[in-house]
Amino acid sequence: MNYELMIETFPKLLVGLNITIQLVSISLFVGFCFAIGLALLRLSNNLFLNFFAKTYVFYFRGTPLLVQIFLIYYGIAQFEFIRESFVWSFFKEPYWCAILALTLNTCAYSSEIIRGGIQSVSFGQIESAKSTGMSGFLLYRRIILPIAFRQALPAYGNEMILMVKATSLVSTITIMDITGIARLIIAKTFSPVEIFIVAGLIYLTINFIVTRLVNFCEIKLTPYLRRAN
Amino acid sequence: MKKYFLTLIAFLLMTISAAYAGDWSKIKIGTEGAYPPWNGTNAAGELEGAEIDLVRDLCARMNAECELVAQDWDGIIPALQNGKYDAIMAGMSITEERMQVINFSQGYANEPASFSVLKSSSLAALGHSGKVNMDALDGKSKKLLNSLKKTLKGATVGVQGSTTHENFVKQVLGDSVTMKSYDTQENLELDLSVGRIDAALSDQGSMEKFMESDKGKKIVFIGPGLGGGPFGGGVGVGLRKNDTDLLKMFNKAIDGARADGTLAEHFTKWFGKDISM
Amino acid sequence: MDLELLVLGDEGWGDEMLRAALVTLMVSLTAMGIGLFISIFGTLSKLSNKFYVRLIADVYTTIVRGIPELLVIYLLFFGGSNAVMSVAKLFGYHGYIELNAFVIGAIAIGAISGAYSTEVIRGAFLAVPRGQIDAAKSVGMNKFVIFARILIPQVLRYALPGLGNVWQLTLKDTALIMVTGLVEIMRQAHIASGSTYSPFTFYITAALLYLILTTASNTIFNSAENWANKGVRRA
Known part of the structure; x- marks a missing residue:
């Protein structure tokens, strides 16, 4: 093992950290926003919307991310009408293709995590909120979503780590992240x-920091559940 | 349960094959299989190309049983050093840089490199003419290089990663262009044809193959044919440093193939021209 | 989408893609087997009283789950043969040992799958109420009987949904072992798309093949869960 080479390599690889962090944070943020919507569609009574959400999740959870990246980057570029339209300036850049693939992917997984969180909110809590006159958006904003997020946090922490790891695949489409x-x-x-x-x-190291941060949030959000040591 | 584990262990052991150094009746040869017409893969899932024919030819001359192993380009030298195979025949140019870690047989083919662009691109105006030997730059070739540099200034140039072409772009064009490295020549060609990159640098033979296809017919070469210097001295068989006996065997076999004209035949068949050396 | 490229036989890539799907299935099953094998020891170590044993298991699951799968595979691919050879040297064997792409792929994915399975099975063990074990002891059952009659049936039931997820992960992770040269779905699609310059056709085909595999295995896991839960009372 050539330790000198390893030490020399370290600062060079850190240059790619910037891209890796950008990819993770943008796709996690955008993916999460859409995931809330998707989770609500999945829970809605409208058959069509429900079916759409189900199909979306089914496709993105059922295929490897690498296939999704290649399809978006190499596959979509094959269509002339896309190359001639305004969306081409988006699909032309490997960076945006990577962001799109990662976002669509994490959106599918996150929506299932959020759905689980929403379903874990006990009926009693919703009932008492309703009895005080809350409904619709207010009920979601004040009662259901906060509780659901707290429930979903550990699972979402895992998803964040999976995303950090997933970014290593973008090196296959000419992006110079850490792996590239x-x-x-x-x-x-x-x-x-x-x-x-x-x-x-x-x-x-990145994942260690993410894990610590998630743990910290878990404790902060539920001080009353903290174990006495 | 116990039985299951025993079968599992037996299965794993069975797939571990042992070979001894110094006995070259069986040779494993690593190639990429994504670099036609040097080495490609056909619809039957088999490797094919000039180098694949050459492997069969050389192995017959060395009285060796050869097995071809497909290996991704960017790991092709580490995997040789690791012993995944004993020789590389993958359109690999003989360069100083590579000579530091592996040995090469004598060269068996040499093909100039050129930039290529879409016909519709403004860069196409440069035209395709002249030859530049990077080892012997005279006034005329310097002029050709300069006009090439001027044309490409600010362009996005694609190359296959870990190649002599990548070295050329880094050393000669440097920061005046944006370089993109691809895993395979085929993916480089795809991205050139859809206009994701402005120009690609590759050897002419493989790009000509693409130009014959439906998607590649809108592509043209620009600038001079490039050789020497960072492009190295032709394509040879890559071998581990300590396998000098195997090196001698390959050199002798290549001599033989050159002498009776079969070497030229293989390349003429796949490239439509004789690029053997 | 160019269906002509997908015909069976030597003219098209259809049969190659189907064969590759079989390789994906085989390597996934082998990897899952290796992963479950590892997870038995992983779980026992994590539940052990000895600090060092727990530490080793924790280091294993943390590292394997914390670095990208692609790197795990590369490391085993480039470093695996050397590691095996140094172990063989300890036993007095000095020849060259080469692991083929299938074995390396299966071991790499197995190691990853094993780390996830360990967590699932450990969780399932802890989900069995302590009271049941105490009760079993009080009626005179010995360790082995408790293990076989109380723990295993319940652990299996608790672990099944989690193991179903691990299986899906494992199946999808095999796409990454294309870098070892094993011709599974992803590598075949990569080769075919390069050779024919039709990436859309082949990556869509690859996606469909994965969907078929994940859907089929989902169905199997669901019926297994139903079977394992048949004795459980539900509200």
Whole structure:
């Protein structure tokens, strides 16, 4: 094992951290917003909307992310009418293709997590809110969603970690994230094991921080559930 | 339960095959299978191309039983060093950089590199003419290079990663262009044809193959044919440093194929021209 | 979408894609098997009283779940043979050992799958109420009998939904072992799309094949859950 090379590699890989963090945060944020909507569609009584949400989740959870990335990047570009329309300026950029694929993917998983959270809100809580005159949007904003988010937080923490890991796949569509730069360095040094170990350590550190943050939020949001040590 | 584990372990052991260094009656050869017409994959799922024919030819001359192993390009040298196969025949140019970690046989083919663009692109106005040998730059070739640099200034240029083409773009064009590295030549060609990149640098033979296809017919070469310098001295068989006996065997077999004309035949068949050396 | 490219036989890629789907299924099953095998030891270690044993299991699940699957596969692919050879040297074998793409892929995905299965099975163990074990002890059952008659049937039931999720993860993760050269669905689609310059056709086909595999296995897991839950009273 060439430790000198590993130490040399470390700062070079950190250059890719920027892209990795951008991809994770943008897609998680946008994905989460849409996921709330999708979860509500999934719980709605309208058969058509329900079916749409179900199909969406079925497709994005049933296929590997790598297929989704390749389909969006290489697949969609094959259609002339897309290349000639205004959306091409979006699909032309690998960066936006990556964001789109990651967002659509996390949206499907997050919506299931949120749905689980919403369904876990006990009927009694909703009933008492209704008895005080709350309904519709207010009921969701003040009662259902806050409780649902707290319930869904641990599962959503896992989803965040999965997303951090998932960004490593965008190196296959010419994006220079941590993994992309690692591959570039390997092409020069021909020592994949050392360099992928360093890259792995960086991902591990990011995920460690994410886990701590989620734990911190869990404790903050439910001080009354904190265990006395 | 116990029985199941025993079968599982037996199965794993069975798939571990052992080979001994120094006995070259069986040779494993790594290739990419995504770089036609050097080495591609056909609709029957089989490897095909000039180098695949050449492997069969050379192995017959070396009295060796050869097995082809498909390996992604960016890991092709580490996997050789790791022993996944004993030789690389994948359109790999002989360069100083690679010589530091692996050995090469004598070259068996040489094909100039060129930039290519969409016919509809403004870059196409440069036209395709001349030859530049990067090892011997005279006034005329410097002029050709300069007008190429001027044309490409600010363009997005695609290359296959870990190639001599990537080195050329980095060393000669540097920051005047935006470089994008692709995993395979085929994906590079796809993105050139849809206009995601303004120009691609690759060897002429493989791009010509693409130009024959439906999607590639709107692509043209620009600038001079490039060789020498960062492009290395032709394409050869990549071998581990300590397998000198295998190196001698390959050199002798290539000599033989060159002498009786079969080497030229293989390349003429796949490239439509004789690029053997 | 160009269906002509998907005909069976040597003219089209249909039969190659179907064969690749079979390879995906085989490698997923093997990986899941390896993962379950690992998870038995993982769970026992995590529930152990010894600090170091717990530590090793924790380090394993944290690392494997914390770094991208792609890197796990690359590391095993480039470092795996060397690691196996150094182990073999300890046993006095000095020849060259090569692991083929299927084995490396299955082990890599198995290691990942094992980390997730460990968490699922550990959770299922902890879900069995302590009182039941005390009750079993009080009627004179020994450790083995408690394990076989009280723990296993319930752990299996609690773990099934989680294991179903792990299976889906495992199945989809096999798409990444295309980098080892194993011709499974993803690699075949990659090769075919490159060779024919028709990425849309082949990646859509790949997506459909994965959907068929995930849907079919979902159905199997659902009926397994129903079977495991048949003795449970429901409101």
